[in-house]
Amino acid sequence: MTIQEIKEKLEIGDYILASKMLKITPENVRTRFIRNKEDVKEILILIVNNRGKLIRKFHESKDL
Numbered sequence: 522m523t524i525q526e527i528k529e530k531l532e533i534g535d536y537i538l539a540s541k542m543l544k545i546t547p548e549n550v551r552t553r554f555i556r557n558k559e560d561v562k563e564i565l566i567l568i569v570n571n572r573g574k575l576i577r578k579f580h581e582s583k584d585l
């Protein structure tokens with residue numbers, strides 16, 4: 522996933538969750554993402570992908 526694709530899929534709270542996972546501040550996550558650091562990109566991709574899976578699984582279980 523490219524930087525632009527990640528940016529398009531980011532939602533409120535993603536930097537906060539990533540900061541908790543990496544044990545750094547949300548501002549540092551944002552800065553490292555802008556600087557194209559691999560560790561932050563990997564975490565944000567993980568967050569985006571898992572959010573989608575979680576939402577789909579919930580909708581399937583509730584027949585929405």
